[in-house]
Amino acid sequence: MSKAPSIPPIFSVADLLAIAYRIELDAVERYGVLADQMETHNNPELTRVFRDLSKAESIHAAEIREMAGDADLNGRASALHSVWRKGESPEEVDLGAAHYLMTPWHALQLCLAGEKRALAFFTSIAETAKDAKVKEMAAELVEEEAEHVNLVYRLLRKYPKPTDSWSQDGDPPAAQD
Amino acid sequence: MRETEHISVAIVGSGGAGALTAGNFLLEAASLAGWHGLLTRTVGPQIRGGEAAALLRLANRPVECLADRIDLLVGIDWLNVDRFGAEIEIGPQSLVVTDPAGGDLPAFVSRAGARSAEVPIKDIAKSVPDGRPNMVALGVAAGVLGLSEQDLSAVIEKRLAEKGDKAIDASKAALKAGIIAAAQLDLGLRLPPPKARDAQCWLVSGNEMTGLGAIRGGVRFAAAYPITPASEILEWLAPNLAKVGGLLFQAEDELAAINMAIGASFGGTPALTATSGPGLSLMTEAIGLATATEIPVVIVDVMRAGPSTGIPTKSEQADLNIAVYGLHGDAPHVVVAPQSIADCLFTTQWAVYLAEVLQSPAVMLSDQFIGQAVAAIDRPADVAFIGRRATAVPQMGAYKRYAVAGGGVSPMAIPGMPGGQYTADGLTHNERGIPTSNENDHRVQLDKRRGKLEQFSYGDHWATLEGDGEVAVITWGSLTGAAREAVNQLRAGGFAARLIAPRLLLPAQPERLNAALEGVDRVLIVEQTHGGQFHRYLRAHYDLPIEVRLLNRPGPLPIRASEIARAVMEWRS
């Protein structure tokens, strides 16, 4: 995504956690969509990778859920969403970058881009927030995202960058309708 | 003066002479007096001012076809009437009334050797203030036939009410002058006094009866794209659908019209569209869509002479092929055909009923002859068929729109029903409506759609079966009336013959036709086509006896009862 997401109006820690929660849930959904795509298109390796990523994001989401205690995160996020209407979620995975022959390296690059954007997002909140508690929580989230970024880098060590012929398919496209 | 069972009259004129109006008034006055009648018209290609002929047949019993010959021909003028001379058969017994100022007698008249009498129609009209020649001609015809001036005056008052008293008075005066001029004429024929009618008398065209049948059947949405000779159906439906809470909507072309009707039906509203051959050709893709998605819809084709643009104002029966075979893939559907003007009411209502109950498109093959002819008929009986589709009451859980159960008809969810959501799809689909290329799913759904039509009990309406004997006349649609008259003529002459006229063309009913043909060893097939489409259809779907003859002719000339009778008689040996 070429557009940097705009910063929503965050007035409290509850708001911040609601946003963070929503970001994680969007990522869970997005990786789930990609896993389904890979499954439909007969790429079992990537199906597994995306299901794992989706699961990881849902763990992150659960952690935020824990931090938030009893707060109604969904309600808060919806309310904020109606105010914060411009821009895409920072961790929004670019579905346009998918490919039926993509390799784990590609998937992790997508994931890395998402995590980096999330990191940048929370960093700028940490820097610009006026409320001390919000600043503190944002800083915590920055640390979380930094950990995720590092994790992805480590995973990438396992998968070499594919050669240029990775997207070659001997078969022609099939017209369906 | 010889008494006759029927009398035929033609009034011709051109350039706005008003021959057709005169014909209409004559029929209406005769029906007020109690006679049955049929009126057709034939016109030149111009939009205004063209040559025109009104052709009437009056009798003491229902009239479903024209006679062999015109008994009385009144010519307001003869300009270009030769164009349809072949449709106005006169003979030595006929009486031709001609205006000396109306031009030379056309060749087809002078050739016939008919008696002629001169009446200066134009001059008489001029002698009456604002008098019009067609009212004079009307008076002449009425006088010869012995119709009462009172009945004619009543018609003039009713039909010219909008034009004001001056016009009414002028017309009555011209009428009177014409009646007086007719006193000197002697046709030599007269109809016996009209019998009392048990039922109310209606003056209607087949197209109007089609519209009423649709509404009675439950149609509340019609999509319209005008085409000759179907436009009157849509014109009648426009205000009348609205009166009963329905809607007629004009489309930009036939492709849109059929799709709109399907869309409305998908939303739960019984829907219809009406067209002619060229429009039906355009609609075939979407009719296939309705077949595959099992959405009820009625398509009326008022057939005209083809192929391609053809003769838009003339009748023919050559859309049978496209109605029956015109859908790509294996796409069984319903095809029905009305047999007379009055039958348009029943058959349209039945078509709606079948479409709704069977969740299928139903093509109704009417034609220009019954569509646009006007008849004085007994009010048709009310019929109990009201279209009702089976709708779903889905439980929680996956709703199967195309579930295979007894009978093949699966309940249809209507948008708005919670839990019934499905996507109607032209793609081959499984029971849930999900696209598939699986051979079993494809077969299952093909079986379902064919089975639901074949297993349905269509009742006695599937065909007209009359008479007995070893010879059968098999025909359909608008020729049924002429065939019936032929068979009756033969029977009166001591020769037994049967009439078989299917009203249901698809799905074919082989067992029932076989039963109807028991004891028949010769079959005369009668149809108004060049290529024998009905003959081929019968051979494709039915077993016929060894001896089969075909009497066929394309439009524009109708096939007469006497031709059919003669063909049977010639075959006796």
Place this chain on the structure above:
Amino acid sequence: MSTAETRTICKPGDYKSDIKPIWCPGCGDYHVLLSFTRAFAQLGLRPEDTVVVSGIGCSSRIPAYLSCYGFHGVHGRSLALATGLKVSRPDLTVVVASGDGDGYSIGGNHFIQACRRNIDMTYVVMDNRVYGMTKGQPSPTTEPDFDTALFPGGTGLSPFHPLVIALASGANFVARAFSGEPNETANILVEAIRHPGFSFVEVLSPCVTFRPDEREWKNLVHPAPVAATSDPAKAARRIMTDDGFNIGILYRGERRPYQIKAATKAIDIGELEKDFAL
């Protein structure tokens, strides 16, 4: 739909069916599907009161992937199906989905007439400037020099301006969106569905298989520099002079939408016969 009320009846995920799309991974239409679900959730639409109607083509597969009622009709005729449905069932929310081939080529005349009628529905065309489903022929929006099997070297024909055609024909709401911005697209869809009359949204949606060059679109799109106008001539001029990548609502009209006559008290059918009786 013109109500301003936003009740959340369902979450976006509730609008997805259990059918997995066959679109190529990377196809813009996956994002459009997301946008639909988000928009429907934001509007609080009930799936049973919503119908998505489509024609033929990759984008037209979308009804099956949603949990609303759907109609996957024949090529080019989705607007006719939707028109018959909407005028006889004005209570339903009707969204029509199409592509540049289905909507602008075979569906061209129905497009113009639907704009003219201004019936309350929303028309979403996923424009990828190619016939994707049939393997890559040029469409009415394909660039003149785009090389294809049927037209080596390009057609040499200028693409037309569907947004301007819509304006000239009478559409009441015109917008351009980009599939790669699903939230923004969802917002536009919400406005489009809410706006009375015929709303037309063209969504630039790249085809990853036959137009890999369209990956570049995410770098070319930008917000429209000026807010929507209610003057169709002004809107048309702006569109005809833009670079084709202005994203946003471009026109909000004030034309009265087609009045679907409410059913008046119906008379008895027997009354209709009076015209026939002598």
